[in-house]
Amino acid sequence: MKIAEIRTHLLHHRLDQPFQSAFSTFTDRWACLVEIVCDDGTTGWGECLGPAGPNAATVQAMAPLILGHDPLLIEPIWTRIYNQFRDQGQRGLAVTAQSGIDIALWDIAGKHFGVPVHALAGGAYRDSVPAYATGGFRQPGRDRIDALEEEMARHVADGFGAAKIKIGYGHAIDLLAIRAARDVLGPERRLMVDANHGYDAIEAIRLGRAAADYDLDWFEEPVVPEQLAAYREVRAGQPIPVAGGETWQGRAAHAEAIAARAIDILQPDVAACGGITEMRKIAAMAETTGIRLVPHVWGTGITVAASLQMLAILPPVPQRHAASDPWLEFDRTDNPFRMAILEQPITCRDGRVTIPQGPGLGIEIDRAALAEWSVPG
């Protein structure tokens, strides 16, 4: 079996209601999907986190390195691409693009052997995981608290046991938002906050102290990701566990954050950190050093499926009776093509998501839906 073709697909949807993180305004949804076709007809799918057009261009720049090669040589291919792009790569687009290729290769390998990725990787610890609803963005033109309460009530009605909201819009409104979310969720459901690095360390520490009584599971990306010392200050200066990692692409970046004890909870994204190959190594480092791992997930059903395959193989830490399962981040924001591109959408029932058991990622792509949302590269 040889790699015959590498296709990239750009998906686009213009949002009716834009939404904002601490620093970004989302007016559109984009995705960059990677389709690798082999000479025997086997096809694998991957996805890259981040700007879709530049990711697609970077994937195509990598294509000559692997065309004509055996797709089952996943590790050697990973090393070859990384090494060729290392001088200008290591983080950012080079690694996000490589992630999409790597996920597609694992999908091909699973289909070739007729088993799910988690079986190829040594076997699953679990067949379902709890999911937390991610959202809680600010919606321009809508009252922050009204919109948030409405959204949290929807998560409760949908059966979620946990939700994450965005902060980083200002101390006072963030505290009101946290209180409103906690009130709607009640005392039992879990609540997390994500500042998308919208604070400096002084502001983050003040916010974390003020929010200490709301029983938050974690405080995500309190400060900009390259400031590991600031992360440490936030960890030391306030009581909420600190999470981060969605922008630390590659093993080396995660190793630095782990060595610095910058975070309590590590959040690599399979579509950004270097794919399944690299995420397994990051997960091993986290397990070795006693840092909890909760993958970041933001993308289509392809990324969700790849994340579920990873979640299947994460060892229970610590080993004990009734050990905790790792969480799946389940994006609830507006994105009509997220699950539409799958023949069988991945759904959350009673707060849990089943890990796909079909070959590879365990999903099939709906070509008609793909065509509906595709735009020229």
Ligand SMILES: [Mg+2]
């Ligand atoms: Mg985040």
